[in-house]
Amino acid sequence: MPRHFLHTGDWTRAELERLIEAAFRFKRGEDLSQPLLGRAIALVFFNPSLRTRASMQLAVQQLGGYPIVLEPGSSSWTIEFRDGAVMDADKTEHVAEFVGVLARYCSGIGVRVFPQLRSWREERTDPIINAFARQSKVPIINLESAMHHPCQAMADMMTIREKLGAGRKRVALVWAWHPKPLPMAVPNSFALAAVQMGHELTIAHPPGYELDDDLVRDLAMLAHDAGTRVNVTHEIEEAFDGSEVIYAKSWGSRLFYGSPEEELEMRAPYRQRWIVDEEKMRRTGGAIFMHCLPIRRNVEATDGVLNSPASVVIDEAENRLHIQKAILARLFGGAGS
Ligand SMILES: CC(=O)N[C@@H](CCCN)C(=O)O
Ligand SMILES: NC(=O)OP(=O)(O)O
Incomplete structure (x- = not known):
């Protein structure tokens, strides 16, 4: 083979x-x-x-x-x-x-x-x-x-190294509201590669947007092997406090595969809060902003964030x-x- x-x-x-x-x-x-x-x-x-x-x-x-x-x-x-x-x-x-x-x-x-x-x-x-x-x-x-999406995840790891240097970083994977349920490939691969590289990972998502159970178990094991840890939170603000990398991504709930209408209803209440904006970025004290692209402006992240020097999305691409x-x-x- x-x-x-x-x-x-x-x-x-x-x-x-x-x-x-x-x-x-x-x-x-x-x-x-x-x-x-x-x-x-x-x-x-x-x-x-x-x-x-x-x-x-x-x-x-x-x-x-x-x-x-x-x-x-x-x-x-x-x-x-x-x-x-x-x-x-x-x-x-x-x-x-x-x-x-x-x-x-x-x-x-x-x-x-x-x-x-x-x-x-x-x-x-x-x-x-x-x-x-x-x-x-x-x-x-x-x-x-x-x-x-391993090619994306490796470009992401390269970008973190390029912008912040070698060694362990505090990285946050932040769920964002989006008008459509999207796949989980990007968050899965980002989380996996981040812990493999020894980064400290916070995953923030609303209840019901858990990643795959086996993947989460692997993340915990790999984090343990690498001497780091994975924190999961339902509070978006918590992901920003002290983080050096904010990685925004929307994904669909596995609970509603096959019923996108119900999924959209479930996510509706998260539209206002689950967006990356300048106020939340200020909590980080200078984090870089990453996204795999394509991104919906003023839905997943504001123009203010995407147009700021914190955004590295074009270098990432x-x-x-x-x-x-x-x-x-x-x-x-x-x-x-
Ligand atoms: C908007 C959309 O369909 N996004 C896709 C592709 C992302 C990058 N290849 C996703 O979320 O997986
Ligand atoms: N990030 C990414 O894979 O973009 P495309 O879907 O445009 O290839």
Whole structure:
């Protein structure tokens, strides 16, 4: 089985640290190697993207490779994932043939596939990215699945290092109100990578927005191993007191997968309070503000915060390019491996 990049939990802290160091070498222009020379990487997008798509295409190209972007269900065929499925409905080809064929053309396959937000029990197991990983003889890179967004989380860890230096930081993952229930991939991966890197993590969310139980258990174990801790609070202000990093993100409640209307009703009371504004940022004494983007201005965070020097969201997005070059170089040989 090839080594995939599905979530950071499969990689050691030392390996993650080396990825960040390699990413800084790319960023500083010190590493101009082309480990992908003459090779193709498929980038499979089931969902929209700005940053991931543009930065992965560029990353592959800057390493000498050729990116092939595919969009199943729009410009390429619809795909069936279930083993043993009788394919007499709408799906045109099976993931077995899809990855079998692509592996003859490409050295690796990046996949973006959001959850349907229909069945928590099923989607919490990340079935689609895992089906790709099971079927594939070439490395699979997770470009955001139902449960993880490791490229984002690694760009986030790089950005924290870049802005605040090495060592343990007090970081807060803050739930924000949003007009739609969104996936949990970004908060899961941020929390996981943050404790793996030894940061002290506070997670603030309203009741009912708990992250996955297994993930929370893993966070506690990893925090213990790293000599740090994870605090969970239902008070948004508590996340700001003394924090050095405010990481805002909205996510849907797992209690209401399959019933978005009820979910929206449950979150309605949180609209006024669960927003990052300048008043809350003042409680931190100089924290940086982070968000994976896209962000809804004056809903998740105010213009005042996003336009202030505290906001590092554009640097964070730039760092996607550099860390993904490090990840590609690590998976496909050459520099950074
Ligand atoms: C607005 C939206 O759909 N956000 C998606 C993508 C975030 C970054 N790739 C999410 O919350 O997972
Ligand atoms: N942050 C992020 O993954 O952005 P896109 O959804 O635009 O790729």
